[in-house]
Amino acid sequence: MEPAPRRPARRRLLTGAAALATAAALTPLTSAAAGATAQRRTPPGGTYPPVEWIPANRGNYTTADRPTQYPVETVVVHVTQETYADTLKLFQDPAHKAAAHYVVRSADGHIARCVRERDVAWHAGNWDYNTRSIGIEHEGWIDDPTWFTDPLYEQSALLTAAICDRYRIPKDREHIIGHVEVPGTDHTDPGEFWDWARYLQLVNEVSWQHAG
Template identity: 75%
Template sequence: MPASTSNYTAANRPTTYPVEYVIIHVTQETYADTLAIFKNPAKKVSAHYVVRSSDGHIAQCVRERNVGWHAGNWSYNTRSIGIEHEGWVDKPQYFTDEMYEQSAALTAAICKKYGIPKDREHIIGHVEVPGADHTDPGRHWDWSRYIRMVNFA
């Protein structure tokens, strides 16, 4: 489900920029609406992946070699892979077992590919990006569970 080429920067990562982080987001939109936003060239936003709540289905929107516009911080955009999760920060029912399982497996594969440590210093929430004005993934995201699943995937 490719994002508009107007919504990311073409690159040749990790040659042009090292990949050092995975940034966890929550869409604040439905899965379908998120994909539509990423396809809209006027929106100027994208992430590498979107994970659907109901079944954990993963859509890739930006190739990992390219720089997604998801962190709100250019330095972190260049050095990270962004994973959006369908849902809202104040609606924990969206954080399903299937979503956690598929997202954790994806994050584990990304960490293995780029040599990223599977810890909270390198797998961070959007809220933890310097200068970020977002609160996602929010207080209902189970970080202990997620990091454990990433390490056992």
Template identity: 55%
Template sequence: MAEQGTKGPAEPGKRTTGRTRRAVLFGGIGVLGAAALVGREEIGRAWWLLPGVRKPRKEGELDHAGASWTAASPANWRMADRPDDYRIDRIVVHVTQGSFASSVDAFKNPFHKASAHYIVRQDGHVEQMVRELDVAFHSGNRSMNERSVGIEHEGFVDRPQDFTDALYAASARLAADVCRRYGIPVDRTHFLGHSEVPGADHTDPGPHWDWDRYLGLVRAGLTVTAATAATAAPAAASPGPG
């Protein structure tokens, strides 16, 4: 049978070669097409880096109103434009395995090569060190870093007394705020311990971290926020005295 598209029988020895070349051609086009799609996705994520496009940033600007600001070294995080380039749908819970002060110093150190968006102190103080729109190097997994907010907690995994009432309450308020802004469900699929991140070699937050208590506080924080918003909305819509 003649090869489709030819006017006569294909010559022996060339038919196979023709098909091989065609397969190679189309295979090459497929590879180039896939590469183009990947390239287009990366370009789409990076377009905002062009002069005049980047979102305005101010040193010390906070994402969580209850936090204070200390900047992590730029070597310990990557500039991004989340959630426009990477969706945010996870929160990763960490324990510092050291003091609050030593953790702040570590994230400021360009040789540390790691950081988190927030550190929660045992007395309930919250320090933000990386903007949520940027990618902090906190989980040891690039994909997870790109999609998550990392929250460190002052303490040691083998000392349950380090997880104080004030620490739980402050972290839950922070997490509820993050969940509200990005629509993150409050469950164990969307809240992970560092040890649960694929490829992680860490053990935090460890067996003494009370997940039921923590997620209960986060849900309560979301309920309070929703109730406050619902109460404020009618008042804002009401016309003033005529």
């Protein structure tokens, strides 16, 4: 899928005073509520969905030893405002000074891992949140819900469920948040068209097997 020509710039759509209004409009959904009608399933084999290692430049994250050095307590949902390919190029540019741990492609839900989970990705615009979170970028634009495809939701939910199971993070809206909800941010993603109720239900349908 290719974006329409002359798309608004990433920063133009993701910044501004609308951030506070968007955060206030988000409807909380606890893991109990999300899982009330969901039938839990355990994916066959492995502890994570398939991912492709496409490393970000070392200038866009901090080497660390998580969760020993910092606890991992939150998953932050982002929207790229770029194509999948262009997002990966930005993460490989040392001048970009930002990267997320994962990027999910719209067309088929393919997942790229760009920063290892033990390292601190510069994705949230808040150092404290960076140290304690995993960032997942989703290909698309916040004003165009056609980018939020079934495969994107499904594969991202598998990934988020695996992260939550690995670090024992509750699968609820207090711990799975949008970039807009990070204190001090000027971004509004994932935006009003992101289906939080659907996403949390998908996350709560899955239970990955992790040792320990």
